[in-house]
Amino acid sequence: MLLSTEAQLRECEYCGSHVTRNFRRVYGDVDGVVHRCRECDTLVRLQQGSAAGRDVPTPDPQNTPGRHGDEPARWSE
Numbered sequence: 001m002l003l004s005t006e007a008q009l010r011e012c013e014y015c016g017s018h019v020t021r022n023f024r025r026v027y028g029d030v031d032g033v034v035h036r037c038r039e040c041d042t043l044v045r046l047q048q049g050s051a052a053g054r055d056v057p058t059p060d061p062q063n064t065p066g067r068h069g070d071e072p073a074r075w076s077e
């Protein structure tokens, strides 16, 4: 295993944002590749496996901006 390989995987494949080693280990796929990160996806989807490249049932915030996900609902009048 070459360490240089790992060094190239420190960015989200989708948006290029930096991701920590710990994030990759927890959310990335078996190769340590992070397909989505907290910059471009919601925590709900990441926990369902979006960062590992899986299809998840929760709507993608990139496809449905402002409709679902990270925007808190307005309960006040």
Ligand SMILES: [Zn+2]
Pocket (backbone or CB within 6 Å): 012, 013, 014, 015, 016, 017, 035, 036, 037, 038, 039, 040, 041
């Ligand atoms: Zn990202």
